[in-house]
Amino acid sequence: MYSKVAITGMGIISSIGKTVEENFTSLTEGKKGISTIENLETIHKDVIKVGEIKLTNTELAQLLGLSSDNNYSRTALLGAYAAKQAVQSAGINAINEYRTGLISSTSVGGMDMTERYFYDYFKNEAVQKYITAHDAGDSSHKIAEYLGLEGFVSTVSTACSSAANAIMMGARMIQAGKLDRVVVGGTDALAKFTINGFKTLMILSDTYNTPFDNHRKGLNLGEAAAFLVLESDAVVKEQNKKVLAYVSGFGNANDAYHQTASSENGDGAFLAMEKALQLAKLDISDIDYINAHGTATPNNDLSEGRALIRIFGEKVPEFSSTKAFTGHTLAAAAAIEAVYSVLALQNNVVFPNLNFQTPMEEFDLMPQTTLKHKEIRHVLSNSFGFGGNCSTVIFSKN
Structure with missing residues (x-):
């Protein structure tokens, strides 16, 4: 029989803040994160607006304490940053203490790296490691590796409903007794691939997006990552956990x-x-x-x-x-x-x-x-x- 699953931690980075608190402040003060593109070279740079996180890959890697020769895609960098926040928020010090899993979702994967290094792949052996980070599952394994998680890892990619399905899958695995806690969420970075694709579909707006307005012109693409920690009733009770919601x-x-x-x-x-x-x-x-x-x-x-x-x-x-x-x-x-x-x-x-x-x-x-x-x-x-x-x-x- 289905019962509710506890949320004990959460982490986020988006264009309106790099913590849960910063995001809440922006939401309550009406501070939107829609702007022109700075971190990506694209012919549409001055034509569209996006929800861009104003941190370079180098700056994100430094925040994570990664070496300069890492091959984390931007998707993985954002995901690792948010997932770490979620785990810390849940007060987890020993990630493998219980049967713990990670279910991450993405649609872009390592596309930003592939775009940058694709044409040099056969000429320059040094860039081949970036192309191997292309597939969606790579970002999930990078996040798990960064957290030190040794258990179940899975990736969901069902377009824009991906993270919702990751949350569902995590909740169902806890209910089925397969896992005691699961870090669930999603991460996606801006890339020329998605900008060009949505531009081709003619659904990008050249101004601020206006949801549910009669004169809406289309969407603004954005990049972000967020994760929740889901835990079973048994773990919550045993560790006297504070529950954020269910x-x-x-x-x-x-x-x-x-x-x-x-x-x-x-x-x-x-x-x-x-x-x-x-x-x-x-x-x-x-x-x-x-x-x-x-x-x-x-x-x-x-x-x-x-x-x-x-x-x-x-x-x-x-x-x-x-x-x-x-x-x-x-x-x-x-x-x-x-x-x-x-x-x-x-x-x-x-x-x-x-x-x-x-x-x-x-x-x-x-x-x-x-x-x-x-x-x-x-x-x-x-x-x-x-x-x-x-x-x-x-x-x-x-």
Whole structure:
């Protein structure tokens, strides 16, 4: 029988802060991290805005105490930094004391290194180590290695729902008695590959993204990493752990509608939310805040909005997309938004949906546009990805 899984630690680095505290301050003070590109050479540099972390790879490596000849991709650097924070936040001093796993997610992987060194691969043996860091699993193993974790390691890559599925998988492994605790989350760095790809799809905005606005022009890509520590009831009790929140429900579905677009009626989103509510044994009236996927693309916001109405009817809870702060961080999106969901629970706040001006003409839905203080017991977080990958996680106070 399913029971809730405790969250005992979390760590994050994004364009609005390199700690949990810095991210919370930015969210409550309306400080967005959307800017022009500085750390990446691209022909689109002056055309688009992104949620870029203003630290170079060298600076990140120094923060991690890595040698200058390391072959960590930017994805791995960001991931190791956030995962270490999460483990420290959970008060874990002996990472292998219990059956501990890592489930990390990414879509970019080591693409930033591949782009830089691909053409020199056969000419310069010294750069070959960077190409071997290309695959998605390499970043997960680098993070595990950095943490000193010797147990189960897995990688999830289901586009923009990846980290939500990592959280689900970790919770299920604890419930099945396979692991005692799991570090779960996601990490993705900006790369020319993703910038060019989204540019080709014509869904990048040349200005600040405006989720759920009738005149939305598209998304801002971002980079980030975030991880949560999930622990079993037995470990929490044995170590008298402070619990930050609980994973109380989750669901995933695939509407099989299109390679990149969501179903116009939000079929996958509807099914994911429905499953999560059923698993959590919650009524629609129990949800106090929705951290929406809200990418500010024409298709996503219409699809998600319709799905919300199908689930909640005329009583859609207060909702907002925090992507106006961070940009869309792809596989890391559900992880950073999990941290934001826990912060909402801890501080009883609904974060604002920045840049919103005009309601969408297709339905009467208004996101929360200012910081609001209220009692929050349950937060529903949506993450929807290419290929119809739709996932929902519900976080609860107790």
